[in-house]
Amino acid sequence: MRDHFYLVLAGGVGAAKFLDGLSNVISQEEFKVLINTGDDIDLFGLKICPDIDIITYTLANVVDREKGWGYFNETFNCLSILKKYYQFKWFNLGDKDLATHIFRTDLLKKGFTKAEVTSLISKKLGIRAHLIPMCNEDVQTIVNIGSESMHFEEYYIKHNCEPEIKGIQFEGIREAKPVKNVLKYIREAKRIIISPSNPIVSIGTILQVKGIKETLRKVKKKVFAISPIIEGTTIKGPADKLMRYLGFEVSCVGVAKYYQDFIGHFVIDNRDCYLKSKIEELDIKAYCFDTIMENLDKKKKLAQFIIDINN
Numbered sequence: 001m002r003d004h005f006y007l008v009l010a011g012g013v014g015a016a017k018f019l020d021g022l023s024n025v026i027s028q029e030e031f032k033v034l035i036n037t038g039d040d041i042d043l044f045g046l047k048i049c050p051d052i053d054i055i056t057y058t059l060a061n062v063v064d065r066e067k068g069w070g071y072f073n074e075t076f077n078c079l080s081i082l083k084k085y086y087q088f089k090w091f092n093l094g095d096k097d098l099a100t101h102i103f104r105t106d107l108l109k110k111g112f113t114k115a116e117v118t119s120l121i122s123k124k125l126g127i128r129a130h131l132i133p134m135c136n137e138d139v140q141t142i143v144n145i146g147s148e149s150m151h152f153e154e155y156y157i158k159h160n161c162e163p164e165i166k167g168i169q170f171e172g173i174r175e176a177k178p179v180k181n182v183l184k185y186i187r188e189a190k191r192i193i194i195s196p197s198n199p200i201v202s203i204g205t206i207l208q209v210k211g212i213k214e215t216l217r218k219v220k221k222k223v224f225a226i227s228p229i230i231e232g233t234t235i236k237g238p239a240d241k242l243m244r245y246l247g248f249e250v251s252c253v254g255v256a257k258y259y260q261d262f263i264g265h266f267v268i269d270n271r272d273c274y275l276k277s278k279i280e281e282l283d284i285k286a287y288c289f290d291t292i293m294e295n296l297d298k299k300k301k302l303a304q305f306i307i308d309i310n311n
């Protein structure tokens, strides 16, 4: 196994787009995906793992490609009744999607770990890549906007990431341990690729799991990241608001500074290429490429570009 696989650190939609490209460039057996679970949420008695689901449905080729999450050709019959029972409106769970959450919750109640359940669901859907949650323990991202605190999903979906962020907590992160063999995978992977996900609430959460950041530091020469910030803004989500809140400049240079001690290579968008030298001043090799993955061809080209970089 040594040296023959890539390890991708992933959040939700941005990571799924990259993995869609990657799985069309190399075979799924050749990569493992370490997935953020900080936005997991319990609703209707079910354990929902949005980032795991998005990656799973994408690699199984059943995702709704327009939305980037959920099943394609979905119906919402069950949800229409759930909404009556629970008086709850903002989270949309389709009928097929609910089957995943029912199966996951059932197995978790029977004593399986989140890693085992994630692997089992992915295999049942025909995925050959190894999908791994960042930890088996529950972690919840809580966002503060003024005097109100809420789950990250509520901020993201109900509030459309609009209110300025005044605070953020990762409840349970101190107890989070890496899943078996993950530190070994970091040491042995041919290359580690940090997908263009939110650096704070997707990648940042994974980095807070015991031992992950420290192990990445030791292999930084083979760690490649893709900037999720292009021309000072994000394609989707609140990465810009979170970076501003944490005092980082909202640019690819700000992301490079946040990742500085554990990445050796950074891919930025062509539009930000004038900032390349600023990244290289941080002792990180920088590359310019078209990183907007608006169709499969562009996703494949970006994945191929990263695989082909000579270091």
Ligand code: FO1
Pocket: 011, 012, 013, 039, 048, 049, 050, 051, 053, 054, 069, 070, 090, 091, 092, 093, 097, 153, 156, 157
């Ligand atoms: N995203 C939305 O914008 N609206 C939804 O109602 C929604 C429901 C949903 C259900 C299951 C699931 O696995 C993902 C879902 N997502 C939804 C996507 C997801 O929550 C976000 O894209 C990510 O969490 C952001 O990182």
